[in-house]
Amino acid sequence: MLGKMERSEQVLKVGLIGNPNSGKSTVFNQLTGLRQKTGNFPGVTVEVKEGRFTLPKGQAVALIDFPGAYSLYPTSTDEKVLVEVLANTSDPNFPDLLVFVADVTHLEKHLLLFTQVLDLNIPTILALNMSDVAEAEGIKVNPTRLSAQLQAPVVFISGRTGENLPQLIQAIEQLAESRDPWKSSFYKMNNDELRISEAVCQNFACTNPYRALLLAHHKDWLRFLSPAEHATLDTIVKTKQFQSLLQQVDETMVRYDQFTPIVRDTVQQPSVFPVTATDRIDAILTHRIFGPFLFLGVMLLVFMVIFYGYEITGGWVESTMAWLIEGTETLLQPVSAGWVVDFITKGVLEGFKGVLVFVPQIALLSLLIALLEEVGYLARAVFMFDKMMRRFGMNGRSIVALISGGACAVPAIKGTRTIGNWKERLITILVTPFISCSARIPVYMVLIPVALPNANWWVWAQVFGAMYLLGVLAALGSGWILNKVMKSREATFLALEMPVYRAPHWKNVWLTVVDKVANFVSGVWKPILLITSALWFLSSFGPGDVAGKAEQSAAEDIEAGIAADSVRGDLEASYRLEYSWAGKLGKTIEPVIRPLGYDWKIGIGILSSFLAREVFNSTMYIIYSLESVGAAEEEAAGDQSPFERYSSLKDKMAMDTHRDSREKIYTPATGLSLLVFYALAMQCMSTLVVVKNETGRWRWAVLQFVFMGSLAYVLSWITYMLVNLIA
Amino acid sequence: MQRRHRTLPELKASESAQAISFTDPSLACKLTAMGVLPGAIIEMVRKSPFGDAFYIKVDGIRLALRSEEAQTILLTD
Ligand SMILES: Nc1nc2c(ncn2[C@@H]2O[C@H](COP(=O)(O)OP(=O)(O)OP(=O)(O)O)[C@@H](O)[C@H]2O)c(=O)[nH]1
Numbered sequence: 001m002l003g004k005m006e007r008s009e010q011v012l013k014v015g016l017i018g019n020p021n022s023g024k025s026t027v028f029n030q031l032t033g034l035r036q037k038t039g040n041f042p043g044v045t046v047e048v049k050e051g052r053f054t055l056p057k058g059q060a061v062a063l064i065d066f067p068g069a070y071s072l073y074p075t076s077t078d079e080k081v082l083v084e085v086l087a088n089t090s091d092p093n094f095p096d097l098l099v100f101v102a103d104v105t106h107l108e109k110h111l112l113l114f115t116q117v118l119d120l121n122i123p124t125i126l127a128l129n130m131s132d133v134a135e136a137e138g139i140k141v142n143p144t145r146l147s148a149q150l151q152a153p154v155v156f157i158s159g160r161t162g163e164n165l166p167q168l169i170q171a172i173e174q175l176a177e178s179r180d181p182w183k184s185s186f187y188k189m190n191n192d193e194l195r196i197s198e199a200v201c202q203n204f205a206c207t208n209p210y211r212a213l214l215l216a217h218h219k220d221w222l223r224f225l226s227p228a229e230h231a232t233l234d235t236i237v238k239t240k241q242f243q244s245l246l247q248q249v250d251e252t253m254v255r256y257d258q259f260t261p262i263v264r265d266t267v268q269q270p271s272v273f274p275v276t277a278t279d280r281i282d283a284i285l286t287h288r289i290f291g292p293f294l295f296l297g298v299m300l301l302v303f304m305v306i307f308y309g310y311e312i313t314g315g316w317v318e319s320t321m322a323w324l325i326e327g328t329e330t331l332l333q334p335v336s337a338g339w340v341v342d343f344i345t346k347g348v349l350e351g352f353k354g355v356l357v358f359v360p361q362i363a364l365l366s367l368l369i370a371l372l373e374e375v376g377y378l379a380r381a382v383f384m385f386d387k388m389m390r391r392f393g394m395n396g397r398s399i400v401a402l403i404s405g406g407a408c409a410v411p412a413i414k415g416t417r418t419i420g421n422w423k424e425r426l427i428t429i430l431v432t433p434f435i436s437c438s439a440r441i442p443v444y445m446v447l448i449p450v451a452l453p454n455a456n457w458w459v460w461a462q463v464f465g466a467m468y469l470l471g472v473l474a475a476l477g478s479g480w481i482l483n484k485v486m487k488s489r490e491a492t493f494l495a496l497e498m499p500v501y502r503a504p505h506w507k508n509v510w511l512t513v514v515d516k517v518a519n520f521v522s523g524v525w526k527p528i529l530l531i532t533s534a535l536w537f538l539s540s541f542g543p544g545d546v547a548g549k550a551e552q553s554a555a556e557d558i559e560a561g562i563a564a565d566s567v568r569g570d571l572e573a574s575y576r577l578e579y580s581w582a583g584k585l586g587k588t589i590e591p592v593i594r595p596l597g598y599d600w601k602i603g604i605g606i607l608s609s610f611l612a613r614e615v616f617n618s619t620m621y622i623i624y625s626l627e628s629v630g631a632a633e634e635e636a637a638g639d640q641s642p643f644e645r646y647s648s649l650k651d652k653m654a655m656d657t658h659r660d661s662r663e664k665i666y667t668p669a670t671g672l673s674l675l676v677f678y679a680l681a682m683q684c685m686s687t688l689v690v691v692k693n694e695t696g697r698w699r700w701a702v703l704q705f706v707f708m709g710s711l712a713y714v715l716s717w718i719t720y721m722l723v724n725l726i727a
Numbered sequence: 728m729q730r731r732h733r734t735l736p737e738l739k740a741s742e743s744a745q746a747i748s749f750t751d752p753s754l755a756c757k758l759t760a761m762g763v764l765p766g767a768i769i770e771m772v773r774k775s776p777f778g779d780a781f782y783i784k785v786d787g788i789r790l791a792l793r794s795e796e797a798q799t800i801l802l803t804d
Contacts, residue, residue, distance in 0.1 A: 070760035075753070106788055109762035245752035252759045278789070279772075288776045383791035387779040494780060495757055495796055498789040 011062045012055075012176055015095030017082060017117065019110050020068030021499045023129040024101045025049075026159035028065045029511050031169070038515055047417055048081070048093075049515075055173040064093055070109075072116045072214060073248045075493055076420035080221065086120055087214045088224045089207050097123040097175050099168070104128040104141060104156070107267055111259045112252060114150075115186040119210035123175050123182040124152055127168055131158040140268040149262045151184040160505055187255055189213065192240070193247060199236045204229070217244050278376075278501045286380050295381050299403040302368045306361060306407035310438045313360035321353045343536060350611065351532030355525050357612065358410055358686060359517055361438070365404055365411040366516040367509065374504040378418075379496055386494050392476045393483025395419060395492065398428040402475060405435035406468075409687045413694055414516065423488035427479050429694060430704050433687050434475040436468050436679060439613040443678050446617055446646050450653050451671020467679045474680055474711065520690075527689045532611060535582070539608070542580040550575035573622055582607060596677065596716045597670030599658055609683045616678075617646060624652040669723035673716040681712035733804060735797035736781065738771035744802040745769070751799040762788045763800070 018024045028036070032051025049065040066085070067078035074080045085091045098117060102110035107128070117124055128141060147154040153171045157164040189197060193213055200212035219225060219233035237244070285291055325345045332341045372378050382396030389398050397419045404412035412432050419425035436444075444467055448460045554571040557563045563571055577583055586603035593603055601623045608619040656665045682688065682705045692701040738744060746767050749755035763769070763785050772782040772789070779794050 071756070073756050073760070075757050106762070106786070108786075109760075109788065112760055245756065249749075249752055249755045249759065252756065253764075256759070256764060282772070282782070282789075286773065286775075286782060288773065292776045379791070383780055383782060384776050386791075386793065387775060387777040493757065493796070494791055494793040495754075495761060496791045497761060498782070498791055500789075 011060045012097070013062050013064065013093070013095045014172060015064050015066055015085075015093075015098045015122075016101065017066045017098055017113070018068060018101035018129075019070055019103070019113060021497060022068065022101045022103045022110060023159040024065060024068060026505055026508055027099075027101050027127065027129065027157070027165075027168075028063060029507055030159055030162060030165055032063055034511070034514070036511070036515070038519055053169075055169060055176070057173060059173065059176060061172070064095065069113060071113050071252065073217065073252075075495075077422065078420060083214065083218060084222060084224065086117070086122070087211055087218070087222060089211075091224070095122060097125070097172065099125050099127055099172065101127045101129050101159075103130050104134045104267070105130055105137060105139060108256075108260060108263050111263065112255055115255050115259055116210075118150070118152060118184045118186045119208075121182060121185070121208045121211075123178075124184075125168070125171050125175060126150065126152050126154045128154060128156045129159050131156050131163055132161050133158075138270055142266045146262070146266040149266065150186075185210075186258065187251065190247075190250070190254075192242065193251070195240055196236065196242050199240065200233065203232050203236070216242060217248065276500070281501055282380065282498075285377070286384060291380070291384050295384060298372070298377070299400075302365075302372075303403065303406050305368065306364050306438070309364045310361055310407070314357060317353065317357050317360070321349065321356070325349055339540070342540060343533075346540070347533045347536030348529065350536065351525075351529040355521060355528055355686075358408065358520065361408045362411040362414075362520050363513055363517050365407055366415075367513050369400065369404065369415055370509045370512040371504055374502070374509055376499040376501045379498045382494075382496060383498065390492075392479035393424065393427040393486070394431075394479055395421065395424045396494070398424065401428050401432050402435055402472075405432040405437060405475075408437050408439070409433040409435070409684065410520065410690050411516065413687065413690050414520065416694070421488070421492040423486055424492060426695065426700065427482045427486070429691055430482060430700065430707075431475040431479045433682055433684065433704070433708065434471045434478065434680065436471040437613075437684075439684070440467075440678055442614040442646075443609075443616050444675065446620070446650060446653075447671055447675050447678070450650050450666050451668050451675060453654055463675070467675060470676065470679050478707070478711075524686055524689045524693075528685060531685050535608060535611060537581070538585065539577055539580050539582040539604075542584060544579075546576055546579045547572075549579050570622075574624065577604065577619075577622055595720070596673050596713070597665075597667070597720045598674065599665050601656075602665075602674065606677075606681075606683070609678075610685050612686070613678065613683055617649070620649055620653065624649060624656075667724075668727060669720045672723055673720035676719045677712045677716040679712075680708060680715060682708035732801040735769065735771070735783070735792070735800040735802060736794050738769075738802070740771055740773050743768050743770040744804075747801050747803055749799050750801065754796055754799045758796075758800070761790060762786060763790070769800070769802070 016024055016028055028049065028051060031053050035053065036049050036051035038047055038049050048067070051063045051065070053061050053063065055061060066082050069079040069082045071079075072083050072086070074083055085093045085095075088094065100110075100114050100117060102114060114124070114126060126146070128143065128146075133139075134141065141156060143154040143156045153175060155164055155168045155171050157168055187210070189209065194209075196216045197209045197212045200206070200215055201209065204212065204215065206212050215222065215225070216233055216237055219230055219237065225233070236242075285294055287294075328345055328349065329341060332344065369378075378397075378400060381399060384396070385399045386396035389395055398416070401412045401416050401419075404415060409432050412435075413429050416425050416428045416432075419428060444464055448463050452459060452463065550572045553575045554563075554568055557571060558565050558568060582604055583600070585607060586600040589603045589607075590598075590600040593606070598606075601620075604623060605616045605619050609616045653666050654664075657663060658665055688701045688705060691704055692698050695701070732747065733744065735746075746763065746765055746769050748765050749758060767785050770784040772784050774781055775791075781792050781794065781797050783790050783792060783797075
């Protein structure tokens with residue numbers, strides 16, 4: 001079912017349909033404002049929005065925003081959804097009436113789908129959109145005449161300025177209240193079509209001849225048909241030798257022949273299409289040489305905004321959470337047991353923080369991408385990079401996801417919904433997390449200087465760049481491989497309309513951002529809370545009296561003179577972690593990660609990184625008994641250059657040795673191997689949850705986890721061996 | 728013998744020609760629905776940076792097509 005909105009019997013279901021870029025979403029936003037929810041059509045990852053408003057006389061309306069489509073002979077999953085609903089009168093989303101949004105500046109093209117819908121016997125209002133543009137371009141329309149010829153109400157509106165929207169609402173009310181049966185029809189079927197339609201009608205509860213014809217055309221993929229119904233249709237099509245594709249083209253041409261004169265009669269267009277601003281802008285933006293560079297420039301800008309946004313908002317989230325945690329502690333400490341306070345502050349609130357840190361990034365990224373989409377630029381990027389991305393099993397739209405992945409994979413993966421072909425979309429989703437996201441940066445900042453203590457700043461910066469390059473290569477390489485192994489029968493199309501450049505409509509942009517953030521939070525908070533609670537449990541409890549043992553070990557160390565009394569608290573925290581289940585787990589996996597050069601402490605670091613990769617640093621602070629030092633260093637971090645941060649941690653790490661062999665843990669080989677591991681492994685639970693949500697199955701998330709993990713393991717191992725060999 | 732018609736990819740940048748028919752019915756369906764009709768004048772605006780895709784203009788509508796898609800459009804000479 002759609003979203004979580006309850007629809008009672010009395011609610012009027014109004015479907016909003018039209019070609020892509022006709023301004024459907026704008027009209028939808030105008031009519032419903034914030035009273036909207038995004039959901040998926042059952043069984044497919046096609047997004048649908050449902051909004052609410054009330055007609056003047058009090059009738060409640062559920063407005064369903066269907067995906068844009070060019071005709072009822074669909075080529076993409078998006079378009080198919082529309083046919084599946086309109087061809088099935090018992091579908092829960094089957095509308096009581098339709099509002100068809102058409103761009104009046106290119107009316108002819110839009111009337112194809114409109115006249116098809118007319119033949120389905122659903123009351124339909126034609127909303128001629130973009131009246132403001134029509135006026136500016138000198139296009140004159142006669143709505144009354146058009147309405148008479150098409151036998152349907154016509155309203156001339158502007159989604160942008162809001163012109164005539166009250167009339168549209170009134171037209172909906174009139175049509176809803178009307179007692180006259182709706183009986184518009186447009187297309188006269190030819191003999192072949194009639195025979196098929198009649199045959200279908202004899203076997204099915206026939207609601208309408210054209211709907212019957214559609215069943216025959218689309219029998220192979222309509223999911224509401226039972227196997228028996230499918231077989232019946234198969235027989236009908238075979239015995240009557242129905243040539244579906246040819247008939248579709250025929251029908252389309254006949255419809256054009258029929259409505260072209262109507263458009264000529266009712267819409268006065270300027271005789272030649274002038275060279276417009278859009279053409280002049282495109283001469284530069286899609287230029288064969290400058291175009292790609294300008295795009296990379298734009299993406300770099302997007303990336304930088306998000307990068308700095310993360311630096312700033314990350315700090316806010318950090319201080320807000322610190323404040324919240326402190327407050328909770330003082331509030332709860334007197335009234336509840338220690339472990340309860342600990343669970344709430346380190347388990348629940350930590351999970352809350354895990355969700356919260358992503359919110360500003362998602363908001364910023366969806367803001368910028370929505371802006372680029374609104375002005376019409378994204379379609380150009382798709383055109384320019386389609387060829388290149390197809391070599392790697394993706395399509396032009398994937399480039400936006402990959403580059404957004406440089407900020408954060410979570411919103412990047414959510415953005416892949418614009419990719420029509422399922423295989424190309426899946427590959428994009430699977431490879432995007434290879435791109436180094438902003439959460440990896442703090443880890444790189446610690447590990448690079450530890451791995452190469454004698455190198456200078458310049459070398460470190462190069463290694464840093466190499467980590468990004470590694471991510472890009474891994475993404476493209478795996479795309480190439482996945483493309484070879486995955487089979488898809490779905491045809492892939494580019495055939496894409498490039499919209500006119502327009503100034504953004506801020507209401508659209510704003511509503512998109514709100515929707516994206518709300519969607520993310522509602523999708524991930526449960527699993528994330530679950531995982532953080534589990535991690536909290538693992539690192540707080542262990543076999544036996546963990547706290548007692550830790551206290552004792554710390555006391556022994558201090559007595560033996562290994563540590564000063566002043567760090568007793570930190571020392572105890574470190575031992576507590578060591579004796580906990582997490583510590584045990586770290587030690588259990590040590591044999592597995594030892595070939596890469598890691599010890600059990602790094603094991604714990606890797607495990608805890610599932611919260612978010614940057615948690616590696618704070619875990620290391622605890623392990624090296626630097627918990628209190630860490631907080632101070634975090635605070636001072638703002639004034640230092642990136643590689644100078646976390647100095648006490650880096651000093652400690654550089655000194656540490658393996659317990660058995662007494663060799664240094666952080667040799668260049670271990671450090672570089674760990675860097676490769678962090679660049680390639682899938683260590684982000686939010687991403688995994690989003691991948692599951694977007695693909696509909698845990699299967700793909702698990703596959704991705706295993707694939708990225710194996711690749712990371714093998715390449716880290718090779719790195720470790722190679723560097724050891726050279727050194 | 729039938730004369731071979733030109734196809735869309737053979738147009739040079741900013742050259743125009745009239746479409747006569749399509750060779751692939753399923754693409755024909757898509758293209759006609761997007762406003763590319765037999766008889767329409769198609770202008771080749773430019774080719775994509777990495778080749779293999781075309782920016783065309785038909786009746787004031789701007790479209791991007793892959794070369795496989797463009798090859799199915801036959802033109803008059
Ligand atoms: N000038 C003007 N622009 C409009 C009007 N309605 C929509 N637009 C703009 O047209 C563009 C496309 O509008 P959308 O509402 O996203 O179109 P859509 O039909 O939902 O497109 P898809 O989301 O691709 O299906 C946006 O840039 C809108 O701001 C209008 O009445 N006048």
